[in-house]
Amino acid sequence: EDQVTQSPEALRLQEGESSSLNCSYTVSGLRGLFWYRQDPGKGPEFLFTLYSAGEEKEKERLKATLTKKESFLHITAPKPEDSATYLCAVEKGGGNKLTFGTGTQLKVEL
């Protein structure tokens, strides 16, 4: 059975304190791994797609990496506006269906 596990469940950082969020997965035939950001009361907002092990993508203070078993979302020098829930999802061969993890709730404090 396909599984996506995110850790930690919650993370509290001071502004400027860099850290990483983890997404580990067990799925056969991975076609893509997606990272989304979700603010309270809103729908998930797309951040990155990673397709193969070794791939990296960056956007502002965020950098996503992918290995054969897990993905990391690195947050460098976070600001309070980075506070949100970060969701990881995988797509395997055979269609567009996504399997989501339960998310990491990040809070960045001044």
Place this chain on the structure above:
Amino acid sequence: NAGVTQTPKFQVLKTGQSMTLQCAQDMNHEYMSWYRQDPGMGLRLIHYSVGAGITDQGEVPNGYNVSRSTTEDFPLRLLSAAPSQTSVYFCASSYNRGRETQYFGPGTRLLVL
């Protein structure tokens, strides 16, 4: 481009009532899907469609019905609401080529009493 729109934003139902959650997209996406989000459970796929006239079940389809008569619209029907269907519902759309980004709507919060 409005993207993916959902109505209503919030709804309260009594057990046994029926209702339709509306979803529309203006990006000409073939693939549309419905998810529900519950605390500690993550997003779970209810139903999806790869084009007009084609629908299929996802992970948690029981109690829900869908149809796709146009490319733009993908309504989700609750036939007889139950308290277990209290949740936040998200509609998403994408191109149907695989490895495509799915874009989500703002969600409908449903409370079943």
